[in-house]
Amino acid sequence: MSVSHQLGARAIAARVQSGELRASDVAQAHLQRIRELDPQLHAFVELWPERALQSAAAIDRAQRSGQTLGPLAGVPVAIKDNLLCQGQISACGSKMLERFVSPYTATAVARLEQLGAILLGRTNMDEFGMGSSTERSAFGPTRNPWQMSHVPGGSSGGSAAAVAADFCPLALGSDTGGSVRQPAAMCGVTGLKPTYGRVSRSGLVAYASSLDCVGVIGRAIEDVALGLQIAGDDERDSTCAKRTVPNYLQELDGRKDLRGIRVGIVREFEEATGDEGIKLAVRTAQEQLRACGGTIVEVALPSVKHAVATYYLLASTEASSNLARYDGVRYGHRTAHTRRLDELYEQSRSEGFGAEVQLRILLGTFALQKGYQDQIYGQATRVRAMLAADFAYAFTQCDVLASATSPMPSFALGSKLQDPIAMYWCDALTVPASLAGLPALSLPCGFAVERLPAGLQLTAPKFAESLLLQVGSVFQQQTNWHLQRPLS
């Protein structure tokens, strides 16, 4: 049976549950498409066809024997290369972990499988999540399905490109400073960064522990809602919230318009959105939210001007600590050139880590140095607290914030590699929610110019994912940006 690769996760699961579609055929069709188109795109670092077909066959057997199937039954998903999966390599986009086979599975991935999803493989990313273009992968860049000469954004560029290219209707990414939302925006798909602590971090390779979130990328909001069902408490992560998890898909049905919803426009975000095409697309989207019944209010986040600097200091600080374990002693890359301990550390790390990772480790190490710690790390944590307070105050005046996701559309490969500061500014609008631990959603809202998508970012108070998804759903009922496809 021929399977449309344009089917969404919800539609696939419904048809697999009813027996109308076989999970094996769905998996086969998607694998086939990936084999045809991914050599140009390079969204996947590795495909797991055997594993995928085995899982799909198991779903089909369960269906035939009349068992109740999960809400993601037979849905092909891709996972970012920093989410561990037992028996598979998780390389984190790094030469350091090129051959690291994980002995355990990340909670988010395990729950995805429990929901019935079929893992297709692992997707490309900037090394350890450090980058905004997926060019910082040790395995080569991923291209943007809308414009092959351009980047897909990052660091979850592989996952965003895979969904945009119809390789899978759903993918997991991770978002530390915008790594799910920004590539979703640049690839014209929907991406959600949940509240910090909403989804377990166990098995997510740490970049910056106080910021890292597992996020969900899909085409339509309902698929993202289904994917977010991986949320919930986990005894293996103390920072994971002990809150009940609503049925996000069901909650979507609760709202048909935005009456009673106050939509905040952040003055500082508007000023930071330099690109005229993005600006226009986002203004139009904000206008549509008003047309759906929302009330527009203007709010201010004065501390936001320090967000990028604060983010890079804090994230680099935590990274310098989190990446200390990659020392060539127990696993990961070990230099072949020395057996002296201090040289073993130095050379293994110099050989195993790419330039951007080394830069951030050095920055983070510097920020924690004796005598500088309070001035740098201490100051950054204080600014972070101010920023969270700014958001809290803004949410007394509105229910969600609406802004651009990225201040600029995708750019040509290589065009920002020599200018790290310019690259960091890609994250200007996404890092504030990360620093405050807030949930934020990026929705396709048009094009900056032809074939370069623009993203609308919605931000809500902590644990208000249902509200975000509802607003996103109303928006997608009124627009068809999420239905547009870069490739036939």
Added chain:
Amino acid sequence: MSGLIPTIGLEVHVQLRTQSKLFSPAPNAAGDQPNTRVDVVDLGLPGTLPVINARAIALAVRAAIAFGGEVQPVSHFARKHYFYPDLPKGYQISQYEDPYCRGGSVPLGNNRACKLTRIHLEEDAGKLIHTDAGTLIDLNRAGVPLIEIVGEPELHDPADAHAFLLQLREIVRFTGVSDGDMELGSLRCDANISMAAVGAPLGTKVEIKNLNSLKMVQRALEYEIRRQTAVLATGGLIRQETRLWNDEQAETRPMRSKEMADDYRYFPDPDLLPLCCDESLIANERANLSELPAARRERYRTTFGLPEHDVTVLTSERVLGDYFESLAIAAGEVKAASNWVMTDVLQAVRDRNLALENFPVKPAALGELLRSIARGELTMVSAKQAFARMLDRGEDAHTAIETLGLHKITEESVLAPLVAAAIAALPAATADIKRGQMRALDALKGHVMRATRGRADPTAVDRLLKQQLGS
């Protein structure tokens, strides 16, 4: 050089006696094959996160209460960074600016005490095993829960340092916080020492490591006082450094500088929530703590009037004292209870490799036996036989005595023929007695005892012997 006095501070690492590690479910137990007691968390694999062990917190709080420290309602874990192959994550999770306990003291005896600065929680590192083929890593110990007890630098005599450790060890053992074994490394001590003239500001501090017994601590400090005094006497300067004690050579040597990191780049561990010790946890551990060894010793001396030897033995371990006290109540007799615990009970524990916690003869049963002895129903020999059976079968005293038929024989009608038989069987001894060598009486008595398997009443036998021998 007179006029110089040493100032000594001690830092003691104590492994907590928990089932599992501080941040992982792997078992906390010494020994076994290398790298078998490890979890993905202990190996520092990517994506692993620490989850705090509530039992370790409870024991740490108990220790804090035992030392009279102030348990902090909120404290924080921090990462301490350095590269070493026994440290899988490249950092140790410890507490830095906000320890869970501040203050407290360790008694030194004679109403003196040494104040504590703080006690904090941290994870242990693994071990390196140096072989001819190279260095191997065993991570069984990595992640074992530790408390670090930091004493104020206010000791001035190596003997006080010895007393400090002795008392500290006793308290952590007694309260069940730790095995407190310096040889096995469940209790480890670093010392720092400086020399200065009386009234002058403290001198340059030297840290001494590799102190694996109480004796080594004292000897190393004594050595260091001599060394520093000599350096200062010749106009030299003391270098601030870490030195390792070499017990064979009986000297300290500077540690190679590369083994010391000078900046640990501490920062709060973002993987762990603040540690909250609430009132109910503290109250619970206070209840678990009961009496400390010093107080118990005092009570055994004054209330029970026990001799010093008994006091020392019975308070060496908390369970031993607990058993003794239950037995004393059951038996209604303190000294007899003490004697039985120190001899028969402890010997059975040793011989049969038992833990006192599940000793097969409960204090109530043994008390019943002691009461039978006190009432004159049982000879001491019979009592030991009954005790052996109680140990073997878990029977109560009454059953053991009945089954073995151990009641004392006092009836003269039964004993008189046995005494006569003894006299007939041992003519030589009888002759000796008649010559006035009364020690030979023991041989005759022994004969009667053997004939009755120890049940004959010794007083009655004595009386009958004297009667029949006409002496």
